[in-house]
Amino acid sequence: MTEELTTTPRTEPKGSALDLLHIVRINEEIKAVVAVAFKINIMALNAIFLAKRAGTAALGFGVLSNELRSFSGQLRETMLSLNGLIHDSVAEVSVLLLDSRYSGIFAAAAAQAPSSARMRAVLEHRESRTAEYRAKLSILRRSLRSSVEDAFRLVELGGVLAKSAKIEAAYGAAFSVSLSQVSSESDGIVEEIRGSLDTLRKSRFFRG
């Protein structure tokens, strides 16, 4: 007997569960960006070596390649800090999901035992704890949003560097084809990261 999994549509996530789904999406996107960002460092190194071989014809390209390498370092640091915030947010939303589960059960019990003062006290205590969790999450949400915006601005700067490198590549004389290739690849990767971060900025998690 084989049990093949089928996806039977049931209810969609809501409340904290929906928040958790959104933060998970952000987490996955960040993981993808971190994986791609690593390539920029290698490409910038390649570009520096190429510029050295090209000599005086690629002086401008060499300067930009150094800047791109420094950009990749900053991007890595920014992504690491984003990773930390994401991790804290995932943990906090998971706690809220657990909390809302308990609160829902207590609320149902209180509805069926409206005369119980103790139950009302329990509910009030839970509400204040929930408010604390929500306040903590709200701070994390703002920090995360601000970090995503910072990362986006950084990547926009990286995009300018990569595009300038593409222009400089044209002056690389015999090396211009190789320089163009490496600068186009860097530009492509920066654009890919920019697109991902732009999607993250619009995440519904930040509307909560």
Added chain:
Amino acid sequence: MKTTQTIFQDGDHKWVAIVRDPARPDYLVDTNGYLVTHGGQGMLVDPGGLEVFPAVFSAVATEFDPSAISSIFASHQDPDVISSLALWLEFNPQMRCHISWLWASFIPHFGGNASTFAVIPDEGMAISLGGLPLQAVPAHYLHSSGNFHLYDRAAKVLFSGDVGAALLPPEHNELFVKDFSAHIRHSEAFHRRWMGSNEAKRQWCERASQLDIDLLCPQHGAIYQGKDVQRFIDWFDGLHVGVLRA
């Protein structure tokens, strides 16, 4: 947060152990959960209790997209095994839970409804995860009266639930058994008390000996690998169980 460690990998076919939370309070028994991935899908094996959900969820999210987890395998009905079910279902209501038919009307007290459960008959069954064949292996009365282990032939991994479990002191928190003789001391009292039937134990040992196993992964304690797997099966075979005190 719990930590994750990949214990088997072949392309996107992975077994990830979700273990050892330094922030876990002493009054909660430590548990090992496992994540199996294949073909872009994930299965959680004994995902744990309600209280450890945040620690498990956060750990899983560092390793794999939790929204791609399509199913849960619960070896049995205990709270440290499956009481987090309601939370996983809130996150992804399409998730299905594989459990012994015996518990299908008890587990919904933790959460889920009629469409949540894919019940396993007593003789076990094949379960597909993204095209990967897994096998629910009977382990009834070890310790639960409706109990299954999960075997992955391709990875040579047997998830063995409470069989092989050890209640380790805090200073022994290594993931793999290093010194079998020293380790098994932490297993003996547990197995004598929790495993209810010598006959069921005998049958399980015969069944397990016929499987090709590199890693025997319990729900508590350290993982047995290589020769320690058969060493454990032989030790268990010789142990008199169903005893109140040793």
